[in-house]
Amino acid sequence: MGYMATFDVPEFDYTRYSNRQLAAVPLAVLAVALLVLTGSFLVTGTPVQLGMDFAGGSELTVQTTSSEEEIVEAFDEEPESIQSVTAPDTENQYIVQFTSTDLESLTDQAEANLAQDGDVDIVQQESTVSESFGSQTQQTALLGIAVAFVGMSVIAFLLFRTFVPSIAIVVSAFSDIVIPLAFMTVTGISLSLGTVAALLMLIGYSVDSDILLNNHVLRRQGDFYESVQRATQTGVTMTITSMSAMLVMGVAAWLFGVELLASIGIILFVGLAADLMNTYMLNFSLLRWYKFEGIRSS
Numbered sequence: 001m002g003y004m005a006t007f008d009v010p011e012f013d014y015t016r017y018s019n020r021q022l023a024a025v026p027l028a029v030l031a032v033a034l035l036v037l038t039g040s041f042l043v044t045g046t047p048v049q050l051g052m053d054f055a056g057g058s059e060l061t062v063q064t065t066s067s068e069e070e071i072v073e074a075f076d077e078e079p080e081s082i083q084s085v086t087a088p089d090t091e092n093q094y095i096v097q098f099t100s101t102d103l104e105s106l107t108d109q110a111e112a113n114l115a116q117d118g119d120v121d122i123v124q125q126e127s128t129v130s131e132s133f134g135s136q137t138q139q140t141a142l143l144g145i146a147v148a149f150v151g152m153s154v155i156a157f158l159l160f161r162t163f164v165p166s167i168a169i170v171v172s173a174f175s176d177i178v179i180p181l182a183f184m185t186v187t188g189i190s191l192s193l194g195t196v197a198a199l200l201m202l203i204g205y206s207v208d209s210d211i212l213l214n215n216h217v218l219r220r221q222g223d224f225y226e227s228v229q230r231a232t233q234t235g236v237t238m239t240i241t242s243m244s245a246m247l248v249m250g251v252a253a254w255l256f257g258v259e260l261l262a263s264i265g266i267i268l269f270v271g272l273a274a275d276l277m278n279t280y281m282l283n284f285s286l287l288r289w290y291k292f293e294g295i296r297s298s
Contacts, residue, residue: 014225014288015225020285022284023282023285026175027282029175029274030178030179033175033182034178036186047185049185050190051195052097052192053137053193054141054191058102058106060097060107061094068094071096071114075096075110076109079097079098082095082096083096084257137193145196145203149174149203152169152173152207155207156170156207156210160218162290168287169206169211169283171282172279173203175282176202176274179274180198180199180267180271181199183270189266192263194261198267199267199271202268205242205272209239210283212234213232213235213283213284214283216231217291224291236280243268243272243273246268247269250262
């Protein structure tokens with residue numbers, strides 16, 4: 001008879017730290033993330049680097065024995081990015097992205113200039129996105145994130161009908177989105193439809209863990225710290241399991257040259273790590289203040 005493996009979460013002694021001490025770390029990380037995004041906006045005009053889905057441009061997949069430096073020199077316009085494809089049966093393939101939407105001219109330049117250095121084959125994975133369409137897609141994606149966030153906030157207030165526990169969920173979810181965005185800015189991961197999907201998933205993960213903690217503390221009988229430990233045992237196990245899965249997915253996708261899937265995996269991993277911090281430090285400190293020093297003590 002087989003037994004399911006168990007993951008025991010060590011009990012954390014919250015009584016050793018004040019609410020201010022617990023909240024200081026996640027709030028400091030959030031402040032740094034906001035500074036990164038603000039600095040990027042002031043320098044580049046956008047908080048996060050926009051991918052072709054949102055900024056517009058062209059993508060050309062070429063198979064050539066030329067080096068990346070020679071690929072750059074082959075075009076009149078400097079490529080936005082050059083990614084080597086490492087998947088099986090794709091030797092010497094590169095995905096080259098441009099801000100220009102003149103795909104025909106770019107194809108002609110590749111065939112004329114790269115052929116001088118070696119054989120070149122324009123693989124039939126060419127695509128182009130106009131700037132206006134990209135801008136429209138960007139607005140739709142941002143609207144989707146906003147609607148999801150507002151919907152999550154409304155659900156939180158309807159579930160608990162009190163300000164402090166509800167606002168704790170909203171602040172934690174906000175930080176769970178901002179921190180991965182700042183990570184994307186620092187590491188150069190572009191905002192695309194795929195990475196927006198990852199951010200939407202993070203909203204769901206964040207709400208799940210925060211509601212679990214709030215529900216155990218506010219709606220179940222028993223000692224406050226015992227309720228927190230029960231919620232932590234379940235919530236941390238779920239989150240670490242998800243983090244492990246996302247990390248494996250991201251590494252595997254990177255090894256096979258699937259850049260988008262690798263980006264989604266690492267963004268979810270970073271976001272889930274931020275969720276651990278925000279739920280069990282920031283959200284907890286607000287809940288403990290509410291339980292012992294807030295309106296319930298009056």
